[in-house]
Amino acid sequence: MSSNIIAVTCVLLLLAGCQDEAVTSTIHKPDNSTDKVLRSERDAMLNTLIQQHGLTGDVLQGRILPAIESPLAQLGMQLFFSKALSGNRNVACASCHHPLLGGGDSLSLSIGVDAADPNVLGHKRLLQGKLRPSVPRNAPTTFNIGLWRQFMFHDGRIAQLEVGITTPDVAYLQPDPLAGGNLVHAQARFPVTSNHEMRGELFDAGGTSQSCRERLAERLGAYGVSGEARLPAAETDYWLDAFRQAYQQPHAPATELITEQTIAAALGEYQRSQVFVNNPWKHYVQGDVAAISEPAKRGALLFFREREAGGYACASCHKGDFFTDEQFRNVLMPQIGPGKGSNTVTAVQQDYGRWLVTQHPDDKFRFRTPSLLNVAMTGPWGHNGAYTSLEAMVRHMLNPFQAALHYDSGQLKQPNIPTEQVAVNLREMLSGNADMAGQAYQEEDVQYLVDFLHTLTDPCVTSADCLQRWIPSGGNSPESVLQARF
Numbered sequence: 025m026s027s028n029i030i031a032v033t034c035v036l037l038l039l040a041g042c043q044d045e046a047v048t049s050t051i052h053k054p055d056n057s058t059d060k061v062l063r064s065e066r067d068a069m070l071n072t073l074i075q076q077h078g079l080t081g082d083v084l085q086g087r088i089l090p091a092i093e094s095p096l097a098q099l100g101m102q103l104f105f106s107k108a109l110s111g112n113r114n115v116a117c118a119s120c121h122h123p124l125l126g127g128g129d130s131l132s133l134s135i136g137v138d139a140a141d142p143n144v145l146g147h148k149r150l151l152q153g154k155l156r157p158s159v160p161r162n163a164p165t166t167f168n169i170g171l172w173r174q175f176m177f178h179d180g181r182i183a184q185l186e187v188g189i190t191t192p193d194v195a196y197l198q199p200d201p202l203a204g205g206n207l208v209h210a211q212a213r214f215p216v217t218s219n220h221e222m223r224g225e226l227f228d229a230g231g232t233s234q235s236c237r238e239r240l241a242e243r244l245g246a247y248g249v250s251g252e253a254r255l256p257a258a259e260t261d262y263w264l265d266a267f268r269q270a271y272q273q274p275h276a277p278a279t280e281l282i283t284e285q286t287i288a289a290a291l292g293e294y295q296r297s298q299v300f301v302n303n304p305w306k307h308y309v310q311g312d313v314a315a316i317s318e319p320a321k322r323g324a325l326l327f328f329r330e331r332e333a334g335g336y337a338c339a340s341c342h343k344g345d346f347f348t349d350e351q352f353r354n355v356l357m358p359q360i361g362p363g364k365g366s367n368t369v370t371a372v373q374q375d376y377g378r379w380l381v382t383q384h385p386d387d388k389f390r391f392r393t394p395s396l397l398n399v400a401m402t403g404p405w406g407h408n409g410a411y412t413s414l415e416a417m418v419r420h421m422l423n424p425f426q427a428a429l430h431y432d433s434g435q436l437k438q439p440n441i442p443t444e445q446v447a448v449n450l451r452e453m454l455s456g457n458a459d460m461a462g463q464a465y466q467e468e469d470v471q472y473l474v475d476f477l478h479t480l481t482d483p484c485v486t487s488a489d490c491l492q493r494w495i496p497s498g499g500n501s502p503e504s505v506l507q508a509r510f
């Protein structure tokens with residue numbers, strides 16, 4: 025290409041980038057309909073980026089996920105909301121992953137077995153006394169959980185292998201024979217074994233993760249367990265009936281039907297039914313130019329454009345229709361809370377992230393790139409909830425180094441979160457391999473990006489009415505159902 029052509033192209037690009045007023049042009053809708061639509065220049069530029077990034081708006085891409093009405097998802101819903109799956113019958117999965125809280129808990133750091141009032145959820149959920157949080161990470165949303173192809177958890181410690189799934193119960197990269205048929209089933213077997221999340225200190229004390237799961241199944245099935253661990257007969261009758269219906273085995277005995285595997289499978293199907301992908305951005309990608317606002321379109325341009333083209337290249341990690349490349353990166357997230365650990369005695373309240381799984385030096389401080397679908401509803405943000413506004417989170421992603429250096433722990437709404445080590449830990453993170461440098465950014469771009477991120481919210485997740493199908497109605501629920509108050 026001659027230098028002349030390059031110069032002309034650049035001028036055109038510059039003009040396009042500066043264009044504020046809508047210039048109209050006509051292009052075909054992707055659905056091949058013959059009617060032409062008028063689009064602004066901005067829409068045309070976005071359309072090009074959408075093609076370049078291979079976006080279709082159809083994140084499911086033929087994947088079959090269960091309907092919430094399916095018998096197994098219905099059983100899973102009752103289990104997900106049941107406190108009977110925790111050692112002291114005081115925590116349910118829904119205590120930390122409630123549909124009305126964006127599939128999370130609205131806390132920076134989750135509160136499990138030590139809650140002051142087990143039925144209180146959301147901002148008002150507190151630890152007993154002056155306890156400091158013991159769960160080191162933020163609860164990710166369970167919404168769209170069935171769309172992950174490779175990893176569960178912030179550090180990916182459950183992973184899809186070519187054959188099978190690896191979990192913390194086996195050596196990394198070895199298949200776990202008990203992992204079940206998909207990542208979500210595999211994951212559902214772990215929260216019940218965590219002392220801080222659900223198990224408590226006393227249930228099946230001295231037992232293994234597997235024996236803990238089996239004791240819980242025995243409790244639900246009223247076989248094996250004795251004493252305080254037992255459930256009232258009315259409840260165990262309920263479960264036997266519910267499992268028989270869901271698995272369509274009307275005469276099977278509890279010993280065969282209510283096992284740690286059938287429990288995890290049902291929990292998995294319920295969560296996999298939480299598909300919330302019907303957002304304005306999808307409609308925009310599929311041709312409805314009026315689906316999102318002009319400021320959001322500006323944000324989209326900034327999100328998808330490369331740096332050289334005046335954007336922030338967010339999509340280099342938040343890729344595709346699911347907005348994640350499922351890779352691990354060190355983006356210098358301020359390390360608040362107790363931390364999950366490190367290999368040094370000097371580093372406290374630290375979290376080595378992916379390194380804890382692989383022990384690979386490059387993986388220190390790396391965490392899985394989150395999906396951004398429904399991100400406006402899933403705060404606080406970051407693997408430890410360090411940011412309590414989407415705006416602050418976006419500022420961090422624009423310039424991680426500056427944001428981390430000036431991190432304001434005053435934004436935390438939850439009491440007693442340790443933050444003493446943030447500066448020390450940042451120094452350690454910087455000595456490693458930060459995967460993102462700081463970059464200068466335009467002040468007004470922050471709000472454009474936030475506006476764009478809001479277009480990724482499926483209206484259903486903002487509507488209690490719409491979400492009602494994913495919440496047990498009460499009437500036909502067992503006694504142990506979580507009586508949530510917000």
Ligand code: HEC
Pocket residue numbers: 104109115116117118119120121134135136137159161162163164165166169175176177178179208211212215216220221222291295
């Ligand atoms: C005390 C709060 C708490 C409870 C109770 C709890 N979770 Fe979680 N959950 C978390 C936290 C925190 C994480 C992130 C842990 C990590 O990545 O290291 C998580 C991670 C997950 C993930 C992985 C999400 C992802 O994007 O990879 C799923 C799925 C999940 N939990 C489902 C469940 C199920 C099913 C139950 C009940 C059996 C449950 N959780 C109980 C707090 C909780």
Ligand code: HEC
Pocket residue numbers: 327336337338339340341342352353354355357391392393394395396399402404405406407408417418421422459460473
């Ligand atoms: C180098 C890869 C990379 C790039 C580029 C990137 N991100 Fe991220 N993003 C991540 C990772 C990794 C996390 C999670 C970090 C953690 O929790 O420690 C994250 C977290 C987020 C979150 C919080 C999500 C949640 O659920 O907690 C938002 C919002 C976000 N990024 C938006 C953006 C925006 C906007 C841009 C562009 C300005 C961007 N990101 C650029 C990798 C990236």
